[in-house]
Amino acid sequence: MSGTRPDPTPADDEVRMEVHDPDPAGADAARVAADRAIADQALIDDVPDEAVVEPRPVRQRDPDEPALLDVRGLKTHFHTRSGVVQAVDGVDLSVQRGEVLGVVGESGCGKSVTALSIMGLVPYPGKVEAGTVTFDDQDLTGLSNRQMSRLRGDRLSMIFQQPGSALNPVHRAGRQIEEVYELHRDYDDEEQTRRAADMLRQVGIPDPERRARAYPHELSGGMAQRVMIAMALACQPDLLIADEPTTALDVTIQAQILDLMRDLVAESGTAVVLITHDLGVVAEMADRVAVMYAGQVVEEADVITLFEDPKHPYTRGLIGSMPVLGDRREALETIPGVVPNLVDPPVGCRFADRCHARVEHDLSICTEQDPELLPVVETDGDAHVVRCFLHHDAEGRPRAVEGGSTPADVVTAPAELAPGEGP
Amino acid sequence: MIAYAVKRILTAIPVLFGVVVVVFLLPRVVLGDPCRAVLGPRATEASCEQFAAANGLDDPIWEQFTRFVGDVLTFDLGESIKFSRPVTEVLLDRLPLTIELALSALLLAIVVGVPLGIAAARWHNSPVDIGTMAFANVGVSMPIFWLGLMLSYLFAVVLGDTFLALPPTGRFSPGLTPEPFYEVWGWTVSDSGFWSGLLEFLSKFAVFNAVISAQWAGAWDAIRHLILPTIALATIPMAIIARMTRSSLLDVLGRDYVRTAAAKGARDARVVRRHALRNALLPVVTIIGLQLGLLLGGAVLTETVFVLPGIGTALFDAITTRDYPIVQGFTLVIASTYVVVNLVVDLSYGYLDPRVRLQ
Numbered sequence: 028m029s030g031t032r033p034d035p036t037p038a039d040d041e042v043r044m045e046v047h048d049p050d051p052a053g054a055d056a057a058r059v060a061a062d063r064a065i066a067d068q069a070l071i072d073d074v075p076d077e078a079v080v081e082p083r084p085v086r087q088r089d090p091d092e093p094a095l096l097d098v099r100g101l102k103t104h105f106h107t108r109s110g111v112v113q114a115v116d117g118v119d120l121s122v123q124r125g126e127v128l129g130v131v132g133e134s135g136c137g138k139s140v141t142a143l144s145i146m147g148l149v150p151y152p153g154k155v156e157a158g159t160v161t162f163d164d165q166d167l168t169g170l171s172n173r174q175m176s177r178l179r180g181d182r183l184s185m186i187f188q189q190p191g192s193a194l195n196p197v198h199r200a201g202r203q204i205e206e207v208y209e210l211h212r213d214y215d216d217e218e219q220t221r222r223a224a225d226m227l228r229q230v231g232i233p234d235p236e237r238r239a240r241a242y243p244h245e246l247s248g249g250m251a252q253r254v255m256i257a258m259a260l261a262c263q264p265d266l267l268i269a270d271e272p273t274t275a276l277d278v279t280i281q282a283q284i285l286d287l288m289r290d291l292v293a294e295s296g297t298a299v300v301l302i303t304h305d306l307g308v309v310a311e312m313a314d315r316v317a318v319m320y321a322g323q324v325v326e327e328a329d330v331i332t333l334f335e336d337p338k339h340p341y342t343r344g345l346i347g348s349m350p351v352l353g354d355r356r357e358a359l360e361t362i363p364g365v366v367p368n369l370v371d372p373p374v375g376c377r378f379a380d381r382c383h384a385r386v387e388h389d390l391s392i393c394t395e396q397d398p399e400l401l402p403v404v405e406t407d408g409d410a411h412v413v414r415c416f417l418h419h420d421a422e423g424r425p426r427a428v429e430g431g432s433t434p435a436d437v438v439t440a441p442a443e444l445a446p447g448e449g450p
Numbered sequence: 451m452i453a454y455a456v457k458r459i460l461t462a463i464p465v466l467f468g469v470v471v472v473v474f475l476l477p478r479v480v481l482g483d484p485c486r487a488v489l490g491p492r493a494t495e496a497s498c499e500q501f502a503a504a505n506g507l508d509d510p511i512w513e514q515f516t517r518f519v520g521d522v523l524t525f526d527l528g529e530s531i532k533f534s535r536p537v538t539e540v541l542l543d544r545l546p547l548t549i550e551l552a553l554s555a556l557l558l559a560i561v562v563g564v565p566l567g568i569a570a571a572r573w574h575n576s577p578v579d580i581g582t583m584a585f586a587n588v589g590v591s592m593p594i595f596w597l598g599l600m601l602s603y604l605f606a607v608v609l610g611d612t613f614l615a616l617p618p619t620g621r622f623s624p625g626l627t628p629e630p631f632y633e634v635w636g637w638t639v640s641d642s643g644f645w646s647g648l649l650e651f652l653s654k655f656a657v658f659n660a661v662i663s664a665q666w667a668g669a670w671d672a673i674r675h676l677i678l679p680t681i682a683l684a685t686i687p688m689a690i691i692a693r694m695t696r697s698s699l700l701d702v703l704g705r706d707y708v709r710t711a712a713a714k715g716a717r718d719a720r721v722v723r724r725h726a727l728r729n730a731l732l733p734v735v736t737i738i739g740l741q742l743g744l745l746l747g748g749a750v751l752t753e754t755v756f757v758l759p760g761i762g763t764a765l766f767d768a769i770t771t772r773d774y775p776i777v778q779g780f781t782l783v784i785a786s787t788y789v790v791v792n793l794v795v796d797l798s799y800g801y802l803d804p805r806v807r808l809q
Contacts, residue, residue, distance in 0.1 A: 146713060148709060148712055148713060150704075150709075151574070172717070172718070173717065176712075176715045176716065176717045177715065178715070179712070179713055179714065179715040180713065180714035180715030180716075181715055184713060184714070185713040187706055187709070187710065187713075189706055192705065192706040192707065193706040193707055193709070193710045194707055194710065195707040195710070195711065195725050195729070196707070196729065196803065196804070196805060197728050197729055197802065197803055197804060198725075206711075206714060206716070206724075207714050207715070210714060210715045210716060211715060242804040242805070244804070244805050255710075258710075258714065259713075
């Protein structure tokens with residue numbers, strides 16, 4: 028159990044790939060793996076894409092089922108002295124009951140702010156400026172703080188990145204779980220205590236009655252995150268938002284926590300929005316994946332499609348910078364450049380500055396017009412959407428892509444863009 | 451917790467010892483020749499020698515010191531030169547008023563300062579915040595003697611004919627001095643002894659005395675006399691406490707666990723009360739402990755301005771007349787009080803923050 032381990036330190040970069048800061052050894056591994064992939068490609072034309080995602084049941088979306096959470100056109104801006112930071116600028120997301128949606132992207136791309144906007148917890152000076160957050164047919168953006176309080180912790184809950192600092196240092200662990208019942212259920216004190224201990228047992232904490240009396244500083248990081256999970260799941264919420272739940276943990280503890288979360292949400296049917304910058308976590312946990320960049324969703328697909336057939340150059344960059352998923356044809360050591368300034372975002376595609384594909388294809392529309400999030404195949408519905416002019420023309424029509432849609436085709440074969448179609 | 455308390459109490463002992471050493475050395479360094487201080491500048495050599503022999507001033511310094519420590523431990527602080535009474539007696543006579551004044555000022559400062567700070571932090575950058583901070587900035591830079599005079603002028607002169615009028619000086623109005631409660635209760639008290647001393651001491655807490663013996667007119671009069679000095683003395687600590695509460699709470703409100711509490715479904719008021727406040731109060735409690743030093747120092751000024759017979763005025767007189775046993779004795783008591791209060795502050799940490807108990 029994690030309790031017997033020393034406190035995990037946040038510095039476990041050796042093993043976890045940071046998208047924006049990969050260690051050189053990992054990048055080498057990625058390059059080697061990519062070279063091998065290209066060699067394989069030369070021998071056999073259709074390399075099966077297995078080993079990208081380990082076989083595990085991936086929940087397929089039922090197109091007829093209404094979404095539990097549906098975020099449309101969400102804009103959350105921060106009014107600072109140096110200008111209005113458009114941290115979230117038109118995000119669309121949807122989650123069905125029981126689904127695990129991974130949200131990935133670099134630091135500062137608006138993942139956490141999106142989560143806080145859904146919860147109605149955007150800190151000052153931030154403000155949800157536009158858009159709707161429909162949760163179970165109710166628009167959360169229109170609710171008063173009091174009405175939101177009733178939902179928070181009961182039907183939607185959230186866990187945070189730093190378990191150590193997310194627990195109140197002056198209250199006992201058990202007490203902090205009991206408070207959720209105190210706020211949302213009519214249990215008496217004994218019932219609260221009993222259920223809190225129950226939750227601690229469920230999250231795999233040994234001797235829960237004793238641990239319930241511990242203060243947060245007496246718990247290891249993994250143990251504290253288990254307490255957080257117990258707190259978040261205490262009322263069996265419909266939706267759990269997990270903001271980098273394992274980033275601050277030891278790598279071995281990370282796996283335990285992820286397994287635990289997966290088991291618990293599968294059991295209770297809780298839908299999850301899992302925010303992370305770690306594609307490994309997404310591959311392991313998510314049913315669907317939304318890739319965010321500079322305050323916008325740039326691509327969304329089910330997890331298998333996203334890893335096998337990523338469309339957006341940024342998504343490919345992310346996947347290419349993952350050494351463990353080295354079976355890719357286009358391996359980027361890093362994505363050059365940084366996330367654009369969100370006070371005054373550039374016109375057109377926000378990724379244009381850093382985009383190899385744009386240069387290779389000599390696309391000028393990217394810096395002239397804002398791309399929209401549209402289906403890759405017109406008949407596809409919302410199954411796989413991307414925000415990129417490589418895949419849509421100025422009017423938003425999908426560009427005809429011949430011979431399948433492997434990433435290499437699009438990037439290395441500019442000829443596929445028929446002259447007439449270019450802007 | 452008990453181990454922590456015992457440890458903390460034990461560490462207070464060397465500090466108190468240090469206080470005794472300083473108080474012992476202070477008059478010997480500052481006051482110069484004690485003989486001339488006591489007998490006057492024109493005392494003869496012979497009478498000075500006699501004085502020194504009588505007071506043991508010729509003995510080696512170590513002997514003098516051990517004798518002093520022994521005296522302190524038996525609460526014998528020597529005899530006042532001016533009053534020709536034991537210092538302890540003068541002290542017990544005057545301490546109740548100063549305690550009343552300091553406690554009511556501390557209470558006022560906390561009761562007003564902490565909520566002001568909370569309101570300012572909760573409605574950060576709002577008019578409440580701006581107004582509170584403006585008040586705090588003015589309050590903290592307000593000299594006590596000036597504020598005291600202005601308050602006296604306002605309430606005794608400008609509003610002197612209205613129902614808001616308050617007495618500018620003294621402890622009681624003529625004819626309203628309350629009887630000691632034990633006499634009201636008809637207890638017969640012998641002239642000396644510990645219990646009679648204690649009763650007499652308790653009866654000098656004017657408001658307490660008047661209230662428990664149901665002398666309502668006297669109680670109201672005593673309270674009215676305490677209002678202006680209390681405001682004058684409380685203003686600076688109130689401003690400091692308000693500022694400290696605000697900045698500490700603002701800091702805590704940005705912490706992750708506050709966000710967790712909100713994510714659990716706790717409403718703003720509950721988040722502040724249950725999750726933020728206890729964490730935010732730690733530095734405030736420290737400040738409150740430190741304020742007591744300010745209050746005791748400020749009491750000297752306040753009592754002088756409002757002509758109140760507390761230890762402040764006695765100390766002031768003693769310094770001007772070089773009544774060094776009084777200076778020594780009072781300094782010892784004030785310093786010890788300060789040490790004890792900060793001990794209580796440290797113990798309250800252990801209650802407020804479980805992390806402290808382990809260290």
